[in-house]
Amino acid sequence: MNLTARTAEQIGEALRRTRKARGWTQSDISARTNLRVATISSLENGDAGAKLATVLAVMAALGLEFRLVERGGSLEIEDIF
């Protein structure tokens, strides 16, 4: 699962995929973040106008964090082994 993102669409996709991988619903994320389901939906659909705080809250709920890397940057361990 490659979760590289340069656009809001890609971030939304990554969040949705991770959520599904966890077997969770948008409602689950909503409960863990105090964000409305509608907000989660909007974010997953690539809303570039979303607030950074919103993205970070969902990331935290999913147990994710950001790495800021050079474009086309280094491989990760899993990509090799």
Add this chain to the structure above:
Amino acid sequence: MNLTARTAEQIGEALRRTRKARGWTQSDISARTNLRVATISSLENGDAGAKLATVLAVMAALGLEFRLVERGGSLEIEDIF
């Protein structure tokens, strides 16, 4: 340079460090993004209310992209060699 971020402050720090590493001013980023210097300043200082579009624009100007990874996740190649 470890650019892991879970908070707006950490993202701002990472963006500022990368910008400095490029030898650029906030004004340079402003020119490349059509965002005001004040907006860049606010973002680098950890404004969680910033729009995702704003973050992504600055990231692009710096030649960076996001990786969404598990918290405490995999090491990167540079961390080993």
Add this chain to the structure above:
DNA sequence: CTACTTTTTACGCCATAGCGTAACAATCGA
């Protein structure tokens, strides 16, 4: 210390995120 560059902050303005609430649409299991 002085002049210049860089960064931070302020004010009025417009656009919009996310809220509560609600309805509608799409997806899924029995």
Add this chain to the structure above:
DNA sequence: TCGATTGTTACGCTATGGCGTAAAAAGTAG
């Protein structure tokens, strides 16, 4: 097929981002 869960969209509302513009504060070189 159908009822139930899940996801999307809408309306009015308040709060605030980013804009133009401007000035002040902080940092830097001579």
